[in-house]
Amino acid sequence: MTAPCFVILGAGHAGTAAASAMRAAGFAGRIVMIGDDPHLPYERPPLSKEALRGADGAAPPIYPANFYADRAIELKLGQGATAIDPGAQVVTLTDGERIGFDKLLIATGARARRYPLLDALGEAAHVLRSADDARRLRAELVPGRRLLVVGGGVIGLEVAATASALGLSVEVIERAPRLLARGAPQPLADLLAQAHRDHDVALHCGVDLADASREGGMVRLTCAEGREFVGDLVVYGIGVTLNDELAAAAGLAMDDGILVDAQGRTSHPAIYAAGDIARQEQAFLGGAVRQETWANALHQGAAAARAMVTGEAGAHEVPWYWTDQFGVNYQVAGRIAAEQWITRMGPDGRPRMVFGLSQGVLTGAVGVDAGADMRILRKLIAQGARVDPAVLADPDVALRKMGKEIQSV
Numbered sequence: 001m002t003a004p005c006f007v008i009l010g011a012g013h014a015g016t017a018a019a020s021a022m023r024a025a026g027f028a029g030r031i032v033m034i035g036d037d038p039h040l041p042y043e044r045p046p047l048s049k050e051a052l053r054g055a056d057g058a059a060p061p062i063y064p065a066n067f068y069a070d071r072a073i074e075l076k077l078g079q080g081a082t083a084i085d086p087g088a089q090v091v092t093l094t095d096g097e098r099i100g101f102d103k104l105l106i107a108t109g110a111r112a113r114r115y116p117l118l119d120a121l122g123e124a125a126h127v128l129r130s131a132d133d134a135r136r137l138r139a140e141l142v143p144g145r146r147l148l149v150v151g152g153g154v155i156g157l158e159v160a161a162t163a164s165a166l167g168l169s170v171e172v173i174e175r176a177p178r179l180l181a182r183g184a185p186q187p188l189a190d191l192l193a194q195a196h197r198d199h200d201v202a203l204h205c206g207v208d209l210a211d212a213s214r215e216g217g218m219v220r221l222t223c224a225e226g227r228e229f230v231g232d233l234v235v236y237g238i239g240v241t242l243n244d245e246l247a248a249a250a251g252l253a254m255d256d257g258i259l260v261d262a263q264g265r266t267s268h269p270a271i272y273a274a275g276d277i278a279r280q281e282q283a284f285l286g287g288a289v290r291q292e293t294w295a296n297a298l299h300q301g302a303a304a305a306r307a308m309v310t311g312e313a314g315a316h317e318v319p320w321y322w323t324d325q326f327g328v329n330y331q332v333a334g335r336i337a338a339e340q341w342i343t344r345m346g347p348d349g350r351p352r353m354v355f356g357l358s359q360g361v362l363t364g365a366v367g368v369d370a371g372a373d374m375r376i377l378r379k380l381i382a383q384g385a386r387v388d389p390a391v392l393a394d395p396d397v398a399l400r401k402m403g404k405e406i407q408s409v
């Protein structure tokens with residue numbers, strides 16, 4: 001009898017977390033991880049932060065090559081899968097190789113959504129999704145140059161902050177009336193807008209681009225109402241396009257992402273999905289959601305892997321993410337919207353935490369350089385804690401103490 005084979009499609013963060021968790025859960029069969037990116041699996045968060053600050057834009061791998069060899073995880077990098085046959089349980093690769101699977105995890109994530117108007121600018125336009133994108137962009141971030149960032153989401157703002165710290169002059173152009181309109185709490189948008197203004201990054205919201213042209217080494221962006229922005233290069237971050245074509249062709253149930261159950265299982269009993277590509281019911285958020293965060297990729301990848309091995313994925317986490325801008329760490333946990341936001345100031349007279357309350361229950365939080373407190377808050381949010389707004393606002397009440405009191409009620 002041949003050993004069972006688990007195939008992981010996509011060697012990003014979710015795929016890597018899954019491969020590691022399969023072995024940790026005791027799976028002794030064959031594990032094959034397939035990734036079309038030629039580099040050893042790496043995390044993406046550093047691409048808009050440390051990698052752009054470094055000399056060459058390089059991002060370190062998650063694990064060294066021997067990590068995979070030591071665990072007998074077969075890596076097939078630099079080649080994609082071209083088809084999934086759900087009936088025969090076979091994945092076909094670009095070179096024609098066919099790999100049969102007992103179970104398959106789809107962790108193919110997403111790619112940068114393209115903006116043809118800006119792509120027409122050729123090499124003056126950049127997106128940032130892969131290690132190669134970061135290397136190419138890093139070489140262009142020369143002090144004194146003028147950077148136009150199109151898209152005021154997390155990635156656009158991180159690039160703006162990093163480039164500004166490197167000595168470029170930066171303008172951010174956002175179509176929506178506010179920054180981070182796609183899914184971040186208003187307090188985070190307000191805090192980041194202030195931080196960018198404090199660092200002389202020009203923010204332009206509510207701007208619709210109509211034209212983009214290149215004249216010599218210069219880029220000119222023109223808005224519908226005739227306003228113009230001139231720079232030396234453009235980076236745009238306008239969301240993602242899911243790498244979901246193979247899953248759709250395989251007939252899996254989809255709805256802006258591959259639909260998975262609490263175990264990470266798709267509509268096919270032997271096929272699972274995790275990470276940016278997966279949409280999963282989250283009781284806490286009151287529906288099926290797709291998350292594009294590092295923590296979700298790690299947690300969902302490992303959970304699906306455990307379910308593939310043992311049948312049990314384990315508990316869900318309260319959703320959270322972070323962003324680093326101008327040397328400050330911002331974290332967000334829980335729901336994006338709240339009936340009421342309560343601010344707790346820090347000793348420097350600036351907001352340190354903002355708590356979201358709905359019907360008296362703590363449902364979300366934003367923290368500024370408050371990682372330890374955010375860990376406590378994630379637990380309180382998960383418990384559905386009821387906390388007096390006056391207590392939340394009081395910087396003299398330690399969250400650690402609050403957590404203990406609530407647990408002992």
Ligand SMILES: Cc1cc2nc3c(=O)[nH]c(=O)nc-3n(C[C@H](O)[C@H](O)[C@H](O)COP(=O)(O)OP(=O)(O)OC[C@H]3O[C@@H](n4cnc5c(N)ncnc54)[C@H](O)[C@@H]3O)c2cc1C
Nearest residue numbers: 010012013014036044045080081109110275276292293294
């Ligand atoms: C620049 C940047 C900064 C970020 N910063 C933060 C942050 O600060 N905090 C945070 O919480 N999150 C951040 N994120 C988001 C986080 O990195 C993603 O949510 C996470 O990488 C998702 O992991 P994934 O494994 O699901 O997908 P991906 O990372 O997209 O990996 C999927 C992999 O599958 C490959 N693939 C696709 N199709 C195929 C195929 N047919 N065959 C083979 N391989 C295939 C892809 O090329 C890719 O390598 C950031 C993302 C970016 C791009």
